[in-house]
Amino acid sequence: MVTKEQILDALRDVEDPEVHRNIVDLDMVKRIEVDGDRVEVEVLLTVTGCPLRTTIEHSVRERLLAVEGVREVDVVIGTMSDEQRAQFAAKLRGGKEPQTLPPLLQPDSGVTFLAVASGKGGVGKSTVTANLARALAREGLRVGLVDADIYGFSIPSIFGIAERKPTVINDLILPIEVNGVKLMSMHFFVPENQPVVWRGPMLGKMLRNFFGEVHWGDLDVMLLDLPPGTGDVALDVHQLLPKSKELIVTTPQANAAEVAVRAGVMGLRTNHEIIGVVENLSYFACPCCGEKTYLFGRDGGRHVAEALRTELLAEIPVADLSDGGRALFADDTPQGEAYRQLARRVIDRAGLATAVASR
Ligand SMILES: Nc1ncnc2c1ncn2[C@@H]1O[C@H](COP(=O)(O)OP(=O)(O)OP(=O)(O)O)[C@@H](O)[C@H]1O
Numbered sequence: 060m061v062t063k064e065q066i067l068d069a070l071r072d073v074e075d076p077e078v079h080r081n082i083v084d085l086d087m088v089k090r091i092e093v094d095g096d097r098v099e100v101e102v103l104l105t106v107t108g109c110p111l112r113t114t115i116e117h118s119v120r121e122r123l124l125a126v127e128g129v130r131e132v133d134v135v136i137g138t139m140s141d142e143q144r145a146q147f148a149a150k151l152r153g154g155k156e157p158q159t160l161p162p163l164l165q166p167d168s169g170v171t172f173l174a175v176a177s178g179k180g181g182v183g184k185s186t187v188t189a190n191l192a193r194a195l196a197r198e199g200l201r202v203g204l205v206d207a208d209i210y211g212f213s214i215p216s217i218f219g220i221a222e223r224k225p226t227v228i229n230d231l232i233l234p235i236e237v238n239g240v241k242l243m244s245m246h247f248f249v250p251e252n253q254p255v256v257w258r259g260p261m262l263g264k265m266l267r268n269f270f271g272e273v274h275w276g277d278l279d280v281m282l283l284d285l286p287p288g289t290g291d292v293a294l295d296v297h298q299l300l301p302k303s304k305e306l307i308v309t310t311p312q313a314n315a316a317e318v319a320v321r322a323g324v325m326g327l328r329t330n331h332e333i334i335g336v337v338e339n340l341s342y343f344a345c346p347c348c349g350e351k352t353y354l355f356g357r358d359g360g361r362h363v364a365e366a367l368r369t370e371l372l373a374e375i376p377v378a379d380l381s382d383g384g385r386a387l388f389a390d391d392t393p394q395g396e397a398y399r400q401l402a403r404r405v406i407d408r409a410g411l412a413t414a415v416a417s418r
């Protein structure tokens with residue numbers, strides 16, 4: 060005879076794909092009925108039309124069919140009431156009301172913040188941030204990424220998820236997870252093609268919300284794609300995250316390098332530790348003979364690293380994106396390989412090696 064307890068036990072193996080906790084602990088299982096070898100369960104989702112509905116339905120069915128004695132499984136999908144949803148959100152917060160200082164920003168959160176900065180725009184800062192995030196996730200780290208570049212949110216489109224919207228449960232927002240990276244961007248919340256006018260205090264508020272009202276779960280490292288230059292947002296980040304480490308992106312061009320140094324000096328002045336410099340668009344390697352052409356000159360990255368008394372951690376080659384190829388580089392490309400090496404250096408320089416070892 061199959062018992063309800065057996066079914067409940069089996070359901071503890073089924074995780075909510077967004078929250079990564081089992082659906083029993085999350086009180087998502089509303090009803091279990093056993094009739095001989097036939098089982099019917101009702102699972103409650105937070106919102107109707109939840110895109111993960113089929114995933115959950117499938118995992119429940121598969122897990123229950125593996126229980127000895129079960130031959131037929133019916134999964135009924137329901138939706139939480141407002142009250143149930145509020146309880147769910149409270150559960151994710153660990154039963155606590157939102158604290159003044161979000162858990163992520165508590166001194167003992169164990170999260171390493173890494174802000175990616177550049178002096179000039181268009182040097183590939185967002186591309187570097189996205190590819191580095193993915194490469195760090197590949198090394199086994201739990202990675203978050205906040206797109207704080209309010210002048211142009213490009214992180215979602217680099218990851219190919221610009222059309223998606225995060226799940227919002229009451230006032231708790233779930234980050235979108237892709238390629239092992241949890242993402243949050245203001246892009247998800249502004250209407251399409253509308254200009255956003257940001258005033259100083261709003262920027263800080265947005266960042267605070269991203270840290271306070273987004274359910275990140277446990278993270279090892281949080282990357283921030285900062286707007287170019289040394290403006291308001293950069294200052295806000297420096298204030299909000301006094302212990303953040305910083306990575307400077309430049310191109311080999313002399314003018315880009317000069318401005319990158321300025322951005323770096325600003326980081327140093329606010330006591331951010333600069334862990335290194337990434338030179339992007341370093342050279343083009345001929346796909347036939349491998350010969351390198353230095354399209355944008357040479358040594359920008361080295362100069363910046365010397366001026367900031369840090370190391371040049373990577374030289375990322377120019378990719379041929381003329382066929383509409385994506386700027387999230389596959390592992391078997393020269394760029395992918397360069398990012399893998401960069402990730403390993405960053406792990407070393409940012410003190411993440413123990414986190415990697417414990418995964
Ligand atoms: N290594 C590379 N090879 C080829 N194209 C690249 C490379 N890195 C970045 N790009 C391209 O250069 C353009 C600018 O890159 P990206 O948006 O990352 O720069 P950014 O510094 O974040 O710019 P912004 O100041 O607008 O935020 C993009 O079209 C991107 O695809």
Ligand SMILES: [Mg+2]
Nearest residue numbers: 184185208213
């Ligand atoms: Mg950008």
